Amino acid sequence: MIIKTLRKKRGWSQDHLATLSGLSLRTIQRVEAGHAASMETINSLSSVFETDITKLTEEIDVIDKDAEAWKEAPLWVRMGVWGIRKRSAVLRWELACFVIGFLGLVGMYFHPFLLIFLVFWGSAYWYAVSIRWIDSKKLWL
Incomplete structure (x- = not known):
């Protein structure tokens, strides 16, 4: 509520x-x-x-990006969830990046080009850290 x-x-x-x-x-x-x-x-x-x-x-899990606390958030956090307001959407992106990164890790043994997908693993970590930072500051409504 x-x-x-x-x-x-x-x-x-x-x-x-x-x-x-x-x-x-x-x-x-x-x-x-x-x-x-x-x-x-x-x-x-x-x-x-x-x-x-x-x-x-209704349950609301949206970032109030007009709030003063959000404007004081570090740039790396704001960039991590740029264009995304709902916590559930950020969690889905985190999971998708993790899965793609994992597939890249496994796939690089079959074709070296798939190593590029490891970038998604880094993105998953960025999302995870951003989400936890926003959680700690209680910026979700």
Whole structure:
């Protein structure tokens, strides 16, 4: 759920959100931690954020590339995921590069030209490090 992101964008504390929504602070903490929320809780939060219920219940794993924290990310990280916003897409590229690189490693024993595919193994490593860096800075929404 994206409750924490919506709350932080408005500059609210968890306690303030609990007061506005009529929910307990513990309920807000549980929802932000990813625990299941009842329909009453979701309805209350959707009215406070003035948004549709489906927006609150969908999982979002996108980089907010307009955020100040993203603009301060190192160039090698920004280049690693250039043009890609979703974490799942970056993970697929990482896996694809790893597989192609591995096939190049195996294939070079049959034809030396296939050694060029080892570049993809380096790309897979770059994606892996970039993903872990973004995870550590919590830049995914």
